[in-house]
Amino acid sequence: MAEQLLDQVRDVVDGQIDFEGQKLAEVLATGLLAAVGAVSFLVGFFLQDIVLALRIGLAGTALTFLVVVPPWPFFKRNPVQWLPVGGGESATTTTQQNLVIDEKLLEKR
Amino acid sequence: MYNSLTRIQNVFGFFTTVAFVVAAIIAASDFTSPRTPSATIKTTNVQVVKGRPHYYSTKKEEYAIIKFSLDADLSSLFTWNTKQLFVYITAEWPAPPVGDSMNQTNKAVIWDSIITSPSADYLSNLGPATLKKLKRSAEGKSIDPSRGKLSFKNQKPKYQISHPTGKIAETDDVTLHVHYNVQPWVGMLTWNQNFDFGRWKKMGQGISKAFELPAIKKKDAEKSK
Numbered sequence: 001m002a003e004q005l006l007d008q009v010r011d012v013v014d015g016q017i018d019f020e021g022q023k024l025a026e027v028l029a030t031g032l033l034a035a036v037g038a039v040s041f042l043v044g045f046f047l048q049d050i051v052l053a054l055r056i057g058l059a060g061t062a063l064t065f066l067v068v069v070p071p072w073p074f075f076k077r078n079p080v081q082w083l084p085v086g087g088g089e090s091a092t093t094t095t096q097q098n099l100v101i102d103e104k105l106l107e108k109r
Numbered sequence: 110m111y112n113s114l115t116r117i118q119n120v121f122g123f124f125t126t127v128a129f130v131v132a133a134i135i136a137a138s139d140f141t142s143p144r145t146p147s148a149t150i151k152t153t154n155v156q157v158v159k160g161r162p163h164y165y166s167t168k169k170e171e172y173a174i175i176k177f178s179l180d181a182d183l184s185s186l187f188t189w190n191t192k193q194l195f196v197y198i199t200a201e202w203p204a205p206p207v208g209d210s211m212n213q214t215n216k217a218v219i220w221d222s223i224i225t226s227p228s229a230d231y232l233s234n235l236g237p238a239t240l241k242k243l244k245r246s247a248e249g250k251s252i253d254p255s256r257g258k259l260s261f262k263n264q265k266p267k268y269q270i271s272h273p274t275g276k277i278a279e280t281d282d283v284t285l286h287v288h289y290n291v292q293p294w295v296g297m298l299t300w301n302q303n304f305d306f307g308r309w310k311k312m313g314q315g316i317s318k319a320f321e322l323p324a325i326k327k328k329d330a331e332k333s334k
Contacts, residue, residue, distance in 0.1 A: 013113065016111055022111055025110045026119070030123060033127045037131045048251055049251035050189045050251075051251065053131075053135070061124050069113055071113065
């Protein structure tokens with residue numbers, strides 16, 4: 001019981017996402033931060049207010065952290081389809097598996 | 110980007126890059142705002158007295174007390190990136206040629222002041238009541254160029270000036286110069302320049318007519334001795 005709970009906590013903290021999600025996270029982080037930087041400069045320059053520019057920059061960065069860092073469901077939409085363990089049901093039961101390790105053929109039942 | 114820790118590192122890493130670039134652009138944006146400072150200064154009352162550099166000193170030195178009137182318009186120096194402005198007035202006079210030391214100038218600050226921009230009011234070294242007043246004067250304004258307008262009549266100098274030799278009375282060709290130093294939030298410190306640089310114009314006037322320091326003023330007490 002406690003172990004299951006710990007595993008769940010570990011999963012959330014670790015927050016792994018799938019490959020498509022990683023690509024999306026990369027694009028989001030770059031795009032959002034660059035946009036925030038541009039907006040904070042332009043607003044500050046045209047309203048002549050450097051404190052406002054600083055606040056926009058920091059708030060935008062906080063927002064980016066919030067969007068990118070947690071493993072949101074939209075980062076996990078394309079989970080990797082692994083092959084079944086042992087190369088499929090037929091393989092495990094009937095035929096031998098041939099594993100090549102260090103150019104030596106290992107035979108395994 | 111596969112787990113939370115790498116995502117934190119990536120986002121923070123790119124944030125520092127963005128922050129640096131934005132700061133650089135802000136610093137560069139200073140060149141787009143014109144600077145057209147001007148000042149007129151004249152002396153109103155000049156005295157030279159004898160005094161001691163500190164209480165226990167046995168040496169007596171001559172001190173010049175130069176009162177002045179100043180009208181300065183430094184409002185164009187206040188932009189969104191100006192943190193504070195340091196204004197100072199120097200007295201300058203040529204040194205007599207002694208041996209190899211030709212064309213030297215003596216220079217001493219007689220008065221200075223820090224003018225904060227509203228975004229830096231909290232930094233100013235003022236008492237609570239004065240600070241409150243200062244903050245209220247610019248309430249709702251992100252910049253307040255009117256603070257750059259200075260007008261003093263017969264202002265007492267902050268510093269009485271002397272010379273390493275201890276002699277300063279009857280010095281000729283003394284002029285007062287108005288200087289400023291713009292301290293930005295990000296970017297370089299800039300001083301008043303003697304030439305036009307892009308949209309930054311050189312200081313309009315800001316130099317007084319040459320005057321002579323008078324002979325030592327005798328105190329009545331000293332006369333009777």
